[in-house]
Amino acid sequence: MTAWVDRRTPAVERILDAAGALFAEQGVDAVAMGEIAAAAGCSRATLYRYFPDRPALQLAFVQREAVRVGGLVAADLAGAKGDPVTEGVLSALRHVRAAPALAAWFSATDAGRTADLAQGSEVVEALGLTMAPDAEAARWLVRVIVSLLTVPGGTAVQERRLVERFVAPVITLTSP
Structure with a gap:
């Protein structure tokens, strides 16, 4: 597992914001480092000072967004009345789908x-841990969320039913 180091500075945030806008516009794989540098208003040398390569930049973007989405999910769960697993999964799906820079990843x-x-x-595993009892269940839950983002479960009602019927019971069974 890759350890996350919070290296957010104004320059890093500007670079990640520019990358996100380009991901939404062109797709993740289509964006080159030079395009990100130009969109962020910095030189390629500055970009490479913060991110040694494209995978490192992509990982930093995903991790930053996981922290953001995790905060939104936690806030939603604080006021949720239903099953926390179901509500957490559906909240994560809603927040990712609402952000074009994240939706592009799927x-x-x-x-x-x-x-x-x-x-x-x-x-990202920590996001899963907000809804699952242990690291293994959290990793599985993240796989389910990624799967539903890649291949949606139909309408919102149908997707809720899938999560209630197949996902929440499995996570509940794994609880200590």
């Missing part, structure tokens, strides 16, 4: 990279 061409990043990130 296109047919980029979903494989996303799944790999999600499974290798302690920050």
Whole structure:
């Protein structure tokens, strides 16, 4: 698992914001480092000072967004009245789908990279831990969320039913 180091500075935030806008516009795999540098208003040298390569930048983007989405999910769960697993999964799906820079990660061409990043990130796993009792269940829950983002479960009502019937009971069974 890749350890997350919070290196957020104004320059890093500007670079990640620019990358996110380009991901939403072109798709994750189509964006080159030079395009990100230009969009962020910095030189390639500055970009590479913060991120040694494209995978490092992509991981930093995913981890930053996982922290943001995790905060939104936690806030939603604080006021939720239903099952926390169901409500947490559906909240995560809503927040990711509402952000074009994140939704781009779940296109047919980029979903494989996303799944790999999600499974290798302690920050993304921590998002799963807000809904699951242990690390293994959290990793499985993240896989389910990635799957539903890649291949949605139909309408919102149908997706809720899938999560209530197949996901929440499994997580509940794994609780200590």
